[in-house]
Amino acid sequence: MHHVIVDYSANLKDFEPKLLLLKINTALVETGYCEALDIKSRAHMDDVFVIGLGAEQQAYVHVKVYLLSGRDQQQKQEIGENVLKILLSYSALQQQDFPVQSCVELIEMPKLDYFKHVIKPQF
Template sequence: MPQITIDHSGSLDHVDWEAFAVELHPVIVETAAARIEACKTRVARTEEDVVGAEAAGHAIVHVTIALLAGRSDETKAKLTEAVLDLLRKYIEPEDGVTLHASAEVRDLDPSYRQFDR
């Protein structure tokens, strides 16, 4: 915990997602009182993206941060805004492409368990 997932359009392959994650982890630590060594990020490239009736001219990125329950809605909103600010830093506007960036912070299900070896 935290479990972080970044889903992004293939047209965003040029983004340095590893650097984004390395910069995101301390933000999560500072905002949500997590431990840096507990932050785990997976980046997944989506193969097909459609927005409305169009399959071209759009790029999508969605960041999900799953935390153990107990953070206030205010803390979650603050973290979501910080994620969007960081995305703005890493993804430059591109002519003819509309970027759809979103983020959410949610609670992990009470059944969540983990182990590290």
């Protein structure tokens, strides 16, 4: 029941969002707080964006991690730090010609407000 949404600026060169999503999913599973099949991740490229007043070329990657409620602050801190480590070590972001702002935002979803059912094949 975890969702990962990666928003990134279109000016990133040689950026492979699917590879980053796989790295983030792996990091979440490795914390022991997330099951692999419960993670749904996707990425969106932002064609139109402005950082600051637009005077300096920069880029960004903003990761939103939606978690079901019930984790304590230490667990959330560990999850956020692990995802940020993935961003900081991702070589495509290290090889840009301009600064890349890398952010992780954890968003808690109340368990009572989240509904899910897996529809399985009928044949």
